[in-house]
Amino acid sequence: MKREKYNLDFILLNIGYAEHHADWNWKNINSPFARIHFVVKGAAKIVRNGGKTELKEGHLYLTPSYTHHGYECEEDLTLFYIHIYESPDKPRSIFDQFGFPVEIVGDGLCANLVERLYEINPGRELSYYDPNDYDNSTELIRNIALQGNTPLALELESQGIIKQILSRFFAHAKEKTPDVDERMSRVLDYIHSHIDTTISISELADISFLTKDHLIRSFKKKINCTPGKYINRKKIEKAQLMLLVGDYSVQELAFKLGFDNVFYFNRLFKKLTGENPTSYKKRLEIFANQAKD
Incomplete structure (x- = not known):
């Protein structure tokens, strides 16, 4: 694996804590943003690739950018959500190069990392929960502006936390084209x-x-x-x-x-x-x- 090819810097768009009451139901999402969810309690489903993944307490879920998916929620659900994206100047997305698991088991450290990321990035919650609303330029520009005004120490810490969380998914990732000459x-x-x-x-x-x-x-x-x-x-x-x-x-x-x-x-x-x-x-x-x- 030629690691010099892999630029792992991401822009943090949103992080928030949400409580849903059978109201997290969206279809046909296909976004430039990657999404990470950390389930605190409750139940729901992520629908993608013709199948459904049951969300479990204490687990993390990754949905890469440009992945057609949806959500189904018929009960109470509490979770943290993290939205990240790669710079449009980046030649090749990491999601083009690797296939990642949808779900990994979290632990106390994962929970602490997510909570710390939330703590040091105030004001990054979504204004709307409908993806059609928050995947818009005004919301994006607002969050990029917040990211640009973040103190350097906290920006570095945020980058480190995002990489630590993604490293858990990377542990089970597979190159999409391992035998490419x-x-x-x-x-x-x-x-x-x-x-x-x-x-x-x-x-x-x-x-x-x-x-x-x-x-x-x-x-x-x-x-x-x-x-x-x-x-x-x-x-x-x-x-x-x-x-x-x-x-x-x-x-x-x-x-x-x-x-x-x-x-x-x-x-x-x-x-x-x-x-x-x-x-x-x-x-x-x-x-x-x-x-x-």
């Missing part, structure tokens, strides 16, 4: 570091010293999709994050991500997210205005 690794690195440009199959074939047909077959075998589909998915994921953190027109966003055809960008965005970028952006603006009110 050096040539395919170069291809993946190139895609992620050039995601804001137009990437051709010919370019990828050249850097991997393979023919285009051989590259496509090898990529599909190792990554379970074609290079073109992989590139498009990563471009749209970055587009979602950029719409949250910046003020871009759809045309600007398309060009910044290497699309010459805005119509194609719109169509691809809708295919992968379920809505076109204009309605996605308007929905964020509506929630932002509601937050201001």
